[in-house]
Amino acid sequence: MRIKTTGLLATATLALVLTACGTSDTPPVTPADKAGAGAATAAPTTLSPAAKAAAREAAGLPPEPDAATAATFIAALDAIDKDIVHGKQEKAISRGLDTCSTYKRYPDDTDKQIDQTNRRWSSPAHPDGHGLATAKQIRAIAHKHLCPTF
Template identity: 40%
Template structure:
């Protein structure tokens, strides 16, 4: 009886040793222990925890590579993700300064002082007193808006004549003063209020 117990114990120890060396050995060792007597199967549970503790150690080196690979994969993804916004930020930052929006008041002259207002009114009265019609403030506002149009369309004389005809009207001339007087109004504005043509 003791001989069988000793043999079963030795077999269990051999199985544990084989399990430590390779994963396949542990399966054969357990099969051998299970094939023994009832005493051997009673000993196997005692050896089994040791084998179980040893069994995770055997796959650990093999599983370490996948764990490292899976860790490396997110790191690479994070690096690639972190690298991606940097070019995007640089690309979106470059065009913004390259394309500044023109100011809404581009070409709009400041409100003239008393002297310049008098000079403008005098120039318009010389063309036709009905252009100002006793309303110098209104004439100045229309002149400033016309100056802005001249700034925006410096080479389109036909358009500027049409705009002057639409802006400078009176009770007697609701459709404007005609293209000839509109052209003279533009000349008077360029000589007084409007900035020089570009």
Template identity: 40%
Template sequence: MRHRHTAALATAAALLLLTACGSDGDTKSDAKATTAKPAATTPTKAAPASTTPAPATTPKTPGSTGSKPAAALVGTPDAATQAKYIAELTAIDPAIVANKIDRAVSRGRDQCTSVKEWPNDHPKLVTLTEQRFTTTNGPLGQTKAEKVLAAVRKHICPQY
């Protein structure tokens, strides 16, 4: 009987000692630690870990169907096509590319999703182009957005 009391007392002391040592000065966590219920002394069987990975979710972007990532709908252009596309964007306004070629290509690929979704809604596509493409000098503007949209359709997704 005496051994049970000693073991219980030692366990309680160890629990208090560990709680006191874990203090980081945060009064909220200190209050929680001192009012926490002691753990059960009888072991319980843990649930087996799932070996099936959770399904990946894709955030929806304007024009996205939700079934694939937006950029996956159109492949990455080859080097020659990419160079022509970047040259055309730079001719429209060098601040569109601003030495961020990968970003300009990625935005073009994303714009293709919108082109596929609304192929005959030119005003909507121009608005989405204005929102998707930016310059280091400020907003793109409708005239430049129309030119960028034409470049995207010509070089990145001519199939749409």
């Protein structure tokens, strides 16, 4: 009797597994299908320049630099060491803006600003940063060119 029960249980389990794993000619239902075939997708929200500026300010970031300011900033970094930017100008601008954010967050803690700058400004040749003396120079350049009002 035990063999018959085990055999029946195994057969039922196999049938259930095969049914669950079966293929179907109908494609899976997507969220768009559930919303309806003619449902419109939401357009991405765009912020006005004033709203972007307010959001950046709330996040402790200065405005994006114009092309001339960005070029001057990059040139100043390259004058210290070309490996600071290492050919990644957009990344350098982003890191500079982040440095400004640190400058604003810790206005009375120069050591913290320099430490954070050193950590943020790494490169393939300097994975742990360029050192505190270089970080101090980078911090000063970011402040001068990207966030002089901070």
